[in-house]
Structure formats: structure tokens, C-alpha cells
Amino acid sequence: MNEITIKFHGQIYYSLEDFARNMYLYTDEAFTILKSQKFLKILYKINQNLYNTIAELLRTPFQQDALVFKAQYLLNPLMVISYHGYRFNSFQALGKKILSFAPSIDIYLKDFLKYHLLTFYMEKTKYDFKEPKLYQEVKKLEEEFLINENRAYFKLGFLLEGSGQIFYHGKKFSSPQEFLSHAKEGVNIIDFASSMVKSQYIFAYLEYLHYDQEISLFETMVHLIEQKEKENDNLRKV
Amino acid sequence: MREEDKVLLLCDLLKVDVTAYLDRYIEELRTSKIYLQVCAQIIKLRKHDYFRNIEIIRRFEVIDFSKIKTFLDFEKTYAEILDIALECQKEKMINPLLSEEKMTLGEVMIPFDGRDITFNDMLLDERYTKTYKINQVKEIYLNYRKEVKTLLISPFVEFLRKEDVIDENIKEKSTITALLSSVILANIIIIILPLFPVTTLRNIYSGTIDSEVVMVTFYVLIVILFLLDLVSIFFYNVYLNKFRIFIRAYNSLRSEKSIMVKINNKSEAFYSLLLRHIDEIKPLNIPLKKVSLIDVEMKNLLYLIEIKDKLPYLQEKWKVPHFFYVVCAIFYLALLAFFLVIMLFLGGHL
Structure with missing residues (x-):
């Protein structure tokens, strides 16, 4: 050597x-x-x-x-976890980094799910035995990534970060209600809405907190309305 | 759907108070292009009492902006308006089995191979094979049947579930019918009796009989019968008119099987007709009326089903009004007087 x-x-x-x-x-x-x-x-x-x-x-x-x-x-x-200029001493640090950019997405950090890098790392460093639950959840997110990339990506952030808080523009919120109350009060709800809904950040947070029924109802309503709007080709007058 | 609408809906679902936005949104919807278009379409639809129009109008009339209390309510209302608008736009995309439009079957628009064309265009288009046309028409027919099931068969079946209550009501109805028939019969008997060539009987009617007892009893009978007629007419008008809807239900129930058979037979005949015309490559110049399941009888039934919730007769056992007992009492008096006259007459005038 x-x-x-x-x-x-x-x-x-x-x-x-x-x-x-x-x-x-x-x-x-x-x-x-x-x-x-x-x-x-x-x-x-x-x-x-x-x-x-x-x-x-x-x-x-x-x-x-x-x-x-x-x-x-x-x-x-x-x-330790090292990838494309990033170095993380713990899973939590990786989670924090993912959330620190939210609702924007870092394309390199996305690779952890896209190319199954995190589970590969866990297998090589025996974390699949040390933390089997976490390993299984990351595996599940890799599958979810195929259906909804952004949501799975942010869910990975929440999973690894583990505090159950949501971060937005440097502020921390401890519940979805607190976060949305703050968001709707803002002058520019349109900007907030477009970045928040499109990026799937809020849905990842809600899913992480198991608000599955609310998300399901929300998605059903949105799908229904958008489908009908498309068919009608006649949007509501603003 | 706008992104901010989505945020507000999400807030609402997560119990974050967004009622401050609600009034503005309701006002926006009320003055929106789509809602105004629907209103204009509804005015047009009201001109024709078609089954399809009635259904759309009924859905439109249920919309109540004052009942919107949450964003979820708002979005549901908006979705319903969009859906109604869509239905209004499909003016020619009708289901021939449920339509009453004055057009031929060949003019009905159908979705075919990704386009909207008429039945006749499809039949005469030689670019497609018969097998392909049959497969497409089968899909279209099944969709028609599905709609028939939802709008016609299901409400009917639901309606029939109340059969037990209706059975009870039928018994009541039979009693009333029997009583009124007896009143009519009594009148007829009184009228035709003098036609019999019996001198004593004719003497009673002419008032020339020498027995005062018989005469008095006979006059009492006539007065009571007259009174019974008046009371019965009044009872019929005041109470039985209200009962008419129930009588319709009763009649419809009696023809329950025939209605179901009719729906099935007509639907199958319609499908066979389509297949025959595909095979013969012949246009369908048949009036819609001939294939439609909606006729006067069906409309009555649908009307009945539609208003069933408003009918106490169909919700609970129909209660005989007190006035009915007055009719019964007078009827029994008349019957008694009648038998008394007969007895006196047969007993040799006493």
C-alpha cells in the first residue's frame, strides 16, 4: 500500500x-x-x-x-457521507441541509434518492443493521421517488432531520397550522403558493406528520376541479 | 385551479382559519364568466321540459352560496358549477335512451376515434371496419346503459325499498276506494230502482203510497244519501286530491315489472338497431322519440321519485283524516235507512 x-x-x-x-x-x-x-x-x-x-x-x-x-x-x-462537495457528519446534518434550501431543491442532494446513494452508504457502513427502521424508510422513499420526486426528496429531509419542524425563509415552525397561518398572512400569498405547492414541500411535511386523509381529500378536490376546468376550458374570472 | 386557491383549501382542511378570504371568493364565483354562462344556459334549458334539462336544472337549483361556510364547501360548489357548465356544453352529446329532443338518432353526437361526430357520420364512414365500429358503439351503448342505471333504474329501485310503507298505504287506499264506490253504487241503485216495473216501488218514488212510515223512512234515506254525496264530494276534493300522488305511486308499483322489462327491452332493441345499421351501412333517420325510454308514464314516475321526500304518504303510514269517519257514519246511516225501507216494503208496509 x-x-x-x-x-x-x-x-x-x-x-x-x-x-x-x-x-x-x-x-x-x-x-x-x-x-x-x-x-x-x-x-x-x-x-x-x-x-x-x-x-x-x-x-x-x-x-x-x-x-x-x-x-x-x-x-x-x-x-462520513460525502458527495459532490458536501460532507455530512450525520444523517441529521444531511436532513438539515435538504431542508435549509427548501422549498428549492438541490439537484445533487436529490441524487441520494435518485441513485439510491444513501441506502448504498448505509449498507456499506452497516447502518442497515444499526438502524434498520431508518434504512427501511429510506428504501421506501426511494420507491416513492419514482412517483413523486420532490415529495420524496423533502420527506427524506424531514425524516433525517427528525425535529418535526418546518423551515421557511430562515424561520422555524413547529406545526403545519402555525406554518400556514404565517403563510396566509403574508402579503404575497401568490408567490408563497406557487413555490410551496409546486415544490411539494408542504405535502412532504404533512405526509411526514401523517396527515394522509387531509392530503388525499386535497388532491382529490384539486384533481377534480382541474380536470373539469380543463374540460370546460373556461377559467374563473378573477 | 390557482395556486393560492390550493393554499387556502389546504389551510381549510388543516383547520387554519381562512374565512376572511371566503366572501371575496364567493363574490368572484358569483360574477365569474363560467357561472354567468351557466345561468344563461339554465334559462335556455327551462324552455324544454326534457328529462335531461330537468336533471341539470335540479342540480343548479340546489346550489346555494349562502350555505358555503368553508373553503371545502366553496371548492365543491365550484366543482359542481363546472360540472353543470360541462353538461350544458354537451348539448348534442345526449343519451338517446334518456332524451326527448326533436331530432333523429343519426344526428346525435358521439365520441368516436378521438373525435366528436354524429351517428350517421360514423355509419357512413367507410374508412373504418364494421368490427371496429361495433366495438366503439358497444362502448358508447354501455355508457348510455350506465347512465340509464344511475338516473332511472337506481332511483326506481331505491323508491321501491319503501314498499312496506306503501303496502300499508295501499290497504288504506283500498278501504277509501271501496267506500266511495259503495256511495256511487247506492246512488245508482236509488236512481234505477223506479225503472223496475213494480207498482209499489214506483208509488214510493211518486209519494202515492199509503204508508206514512215507509214514506218518511224513504225521504230520510234520500236526504241522508244527498248529504252523503255532498260530504263525499267534499272529502274527495279536499283529501283525496292530496292523495293523488300516492295513487300514482300505487299504479306505478303495480306496473313495476313491466317498467323494468320495458327499460331492458327498449335498451336492447336500441342496441340491435345500431348494430343492424352498422351492418347495413344505413343512416339512422329514426326520431329519438322512438328509442327514448322517457315517455309520459316514465316522466310521471320520475316526478314521483323526485318529490318522494316531500310526500308524507310515502314516508310514513298515511293517516286517515277524521273527516273520513264522518263520511263513514253517514254512509252507515244511509245503509240503515235503505235496509229499513226494504224491510218495511217487504213487511207489507206495517
């Missing part, structure tokens, strides 16, 4: 673990190194099994960032 020297973004790394620990900072460059013949030859010499796994990973048609993410945990399983 001491014979390894990997030059990565102007730095020399002497172990695979060190290299892996910094891959998330410059994913494009890390990807170039990963697929280089030189790196693969070194890997083959050091650990044939690891070489086979990485080579197999490189053969699968996968998104580049997600591939780098998976490769870094194969090279160094003892790492």
Missing part, C-alpha cells in the same frame, strides 16, 4: 483511503483517475477483489457523480 502515489487536484495521496476521502471535492477529476488504466493497474496489484468490483462498477452505465460516490466507499468504507 505504501507504494501508491495518486496525484489528485495538485495533491499527492499515498493511500487509497486518503484519495477516497477527498474524491467528493472534485468528482470530474476523480472519475478520470478512476477509469484510467494506470489507476486500475495499481488497484489490480494491490487488491484484485477491489479491482474487480471497481471495474464492474465502471462497466455499468451509471451517472458519473453517483459512480464516484459508490467508488469512494468501496475504496474507503469508513467515511
Whole structure:
């Protein structure tokens, strides 16, 4: 292992673990190194099994960032969650970060569900045994992501953050009622409405708090009205 | 639906007070283009007493803005207005089995292959195979049947569930009918009796019989009968007119099976007709009236079903008014007087 020297973004790394620990900072460059013949030859010499796994990973048609993410945990399983410039010391920190952007969506953080990165991380770091309930819930969100991306994404945020609070423009609200009371008082309810409903942020929060009946009724009504409006092609005069 | 409307609906569902917005929204809806269009359409629909029109008007009349207390109520009302507007727009998309429009079956619009065309256009379009047309028409027919079930058969079946109550009422009705028939019969007997060639009988009528007892009894009988006639006419007008709706129900009930058979037979005949015309590639120049299930009898029945909730007769056992007992008492007096005359007559005038 001491014979390894990997030059990565102007730095020399002497172990695979060190290299892996910094891959998330410059994913494009890390990807170039990963697929280089030189790196693969070194890997083959050091650990044939690891070489086979990485080579197999490189053969699968996968998104580049997600591939780098998976490769870094194969090279160094003892790492905190690191992805595309982000580093999180805990699941809660990841959840907080997701919610801190809300109702906007960070496309890189979305990859945790899109490419099943979080469950991959949990499996590699044995969190599927340490926290089986959390693991199962994240798995479920990965499935939900296929139906409603944004809602599943924010639900992941609420699940990991775990305080049961909703964040909006730097303010914290401890219940949907408190949050909506604040929102409807605002002068610009239209702006609030368009960002809040389209992003699915509020619905993710309500689902997280198990307001399933209310959401179901809301969605039924909205679907019914929009369908009829479409058919009528005649919107209400404002 | 606007995004802010969604937020307010959501607030409402989560018990966040948004009543401050409600009045403005109701006013907006009341003056909206869609609502005004519906109002204008309803005026047009009122001109024809068609089954479909009655149904739309009934739905429109139920709309009550003053009953909107929450945003959910508001959105439900809005959805209903949109739905009515949609129904009004489908003027030619009618169900021939439920329509009374004065047009031919061939002119009825149908959804066919993603377009809205008439039955005749579909029949004469040679680009489609017969099998394809049959499959499409089958779908259309099944939708018609579904509507028939919802609007005609289901309310009828629901109506018949009250059969027990109606059975009781039928008994009451039979008693009253029997009594009134007896009154009429008594009048007829009194009128035709002098036609018999019996001298003594004719003497009673002419007042030339020598027995005063018989004469007095006979005059009492005539007076009582006259009184009974008056009271019966009054009873019939005041009480039995109100009972007329119930009598209709009774008659409709008696023809329950025939109505169901008629609905099924006519529906099947209609479907066969469509298939035959597809096969023969012949236009359908048949008046809608011939295939429609809505005739006078059906309309009466539907009217009855529609107003059934307002009829005490169909909700609970019909109570015979006290006045009815007065009629009965006089009737028995007349009967007694009649038998007395007969007895006196047969007993040799005493």
C-alpha cells in the first residue's frame, strides 16, 4: 500500500483511503483517475477483489457523480457521507441541509434518492443493521421517488432531520397550522403558493406528520376541479 | 385551479382559519364568466321540459352560496358549477335512451376515434371496419346503459325499498276506494230502482203510497244519501286530491315489472338497431322519440321519485283524516235507512 502515489487536484495521496476521502471535492477529476488504466493497474496489484468490483462498477452505465460516490466507499468504507462537495457528519446534518434550501431543491442532494446513494452508504457502513427502521424508510422513499420526486426528496429531509419542524425563509415552525397561518398572512400569498405547492414541500411535511386523509381529500378536490376546468376550458374570472 | 386557491383549501382542511378570504371568493364565483354562462344556459334549458334539462336544472337549483361556510364547501360548489357548465356544453352529446329532443338518432353526437361526430357520420364512414365500429358503439351503448342505471333504474329501485310503507298505504287506499264506490253504487241503485216495473216501488218514488212510515223512512234515506254525496264530494276534493300522488305511486308499483322489462327491452332493441345499421351501412333517420325510454308514464314516475321526500304518504303510514269517519257514519246511516225501507216494503208496509 505504501507504494501508491495518486496525484489528485495538485495533491499527492499515498493511500487509497486518503484519495477516497477527498474524491467528493472534485468528482470530474476523480472519475478520470478512476477509469484510467494506470489507476486500475495499481488497484489490480494491490487488491484484485477491489479491482474487480471497481471495474464492474465502471462497466455499468451509471451517472458519473453517483459512480464516484459508490467508488469512494468501496475504496474507503469508513467515511462520513460525502458527495459532490458536501460532507455530512450525520444523517441529521444531511436532513438539515435538504431542508435549509427548501422549498428549492438541490439537484445533487436529490441524487441520494435518485441513485439510491444513501441506502448504498448505509449498507456499506452497516447502518442497515444499526438502524434498520431508518434504512427501511429510506428504501421506501426511494420507491416513492419514482412517483413523486420532490415529495420524496423533502420527506427524506424531514425524516433525517427528525425535529418535526418546518423551515421557511430562515424561520422555524413547529406545526403545519402555525406554518400556514404565517403563510396566509403574508402579503404575497401568490408567490408563497406557487413555490410551496409546486415544490411539494408542504405535502412532504404533512405526509411526514401523517396527515394522509387531509392530503388525499386535497388532491382529490384539486384533481377534480382541474380536470373539469380543463374540460370546460373556461377559467374563473378573477 | 390557482395556486393560492390550493393554499387556502389546504389551510381549510388543516383547520387554519381562512374565512376572511371566503366572501371575496364567493363574490368572484358569483360574477365569474363560467357561472354567468351557466345561468344563461339554465334559462335556455327551462324552455324544454326534457328529462335531461330537468336533471341539470335540479342540480343548479340546489346550489346555494349562502350555505358555503368553508373553503371545502366553496371548492365543491365550484366543482359542481363546472360540472353543470360541462353538461350544458354537451348539448348534442345526449343519451338517446334518456332524451326527448326533436331530432333523429343519426344526428346525435358521439365520441368516436378521438373525435366528436354524429351517428350517421360514423355509419357512413367507410374508412373504418364494421368490427371496429361495433366495438366503439358497444362502448358508447354501455355508457348510455350506465347512465340509464344511475338516473332511472337506481332511483326506481331505491323508491321501491319503501314498499312496506306503501303496502300499508295501499290497504288504506283500498278501504277509501271501496267506500266511495259503495256511495256511487247506492246512488245508482236509488236512481234505477223506479225503472223496475213494480207498482209499489214506483208509488214510493211518486209519494202515492199509503204508508206514512215507509214514506218518511224513504225521504230520510234520500236526504241522508244527498248529504252523503255532498260530504263525499267534499272529502274527495279536499283529501283525496292530496292523495293523488300516492295513487300514482300505487299504479306505478303495480306496473313495476313491466317498467323494468320495458327499460331492458327498449335498451336492447336500441342496441340491435345500431348494430343492424352498422351492418347495413344505413343512416339512422329514426326520431329519438322512438328509442327514448322517457315517455309520459316514465316522466310521471320520475316526478314521483323526485318529490318522494316531500310526500308524507310515502314516508310514513298515511293517516286517515277524521273527516273520513264522518263520511263513514253517514254512509252507515244511509245503509240503515235503505235496509229499513226494504224491510218495511217487504213487511207489507206495517
